[in-house]
Amino acid sequence: MTPSLAIGYLAAIMGTVCWIPQAVQVWRTRDTRSLSLMANLMFLVTVILWLIYGVMILDVPLIVANVVSTTAMITIVAAKLKFK
Template identity: 40%
Template sequence: MISDFVQSIGFLAAICTTIAFLPQAWKIYKTKSSKDISLPTWIIFSFGVFLWLIYGILIMSFPLILANIFTLLLSLFILIFKIKYNK
């Protein structure tokens, strides 16, 4: 049995690694510049987050599904803007 304290650490970790990409998405949207951002990183990362989402659905983990839907939207946003403003 995982204690409430340990669960809280995991919950806080999930929040951080999800909201972390908001400033990057905002920056790329605002500056319209993405030269320093790695294209393979965001292709592989988006695919990985998609797999986490599938995994979350298969094991019916609501927190995993919710966190990964949000992260997938942010990473696809960054990926699309990376391709659009790659200069």
């Protein structure tokens, strides 16, 4: 594996798991006041678009990563809408 490919994979993995602690925190504390609804909604749309793109080009890593991200982001946006 080339150094650039290793960095690309590391970025992809980190970008996939990084929203899990945010999802856990909002449901544990029920506090979402400082989360921007606009930012989180836009990012939810972003990961759904990446998922659709992954399905269209049949790219398995892109699909797997964006199923995880979409799940985390739905959890965060749901908390934001529920605990205002």
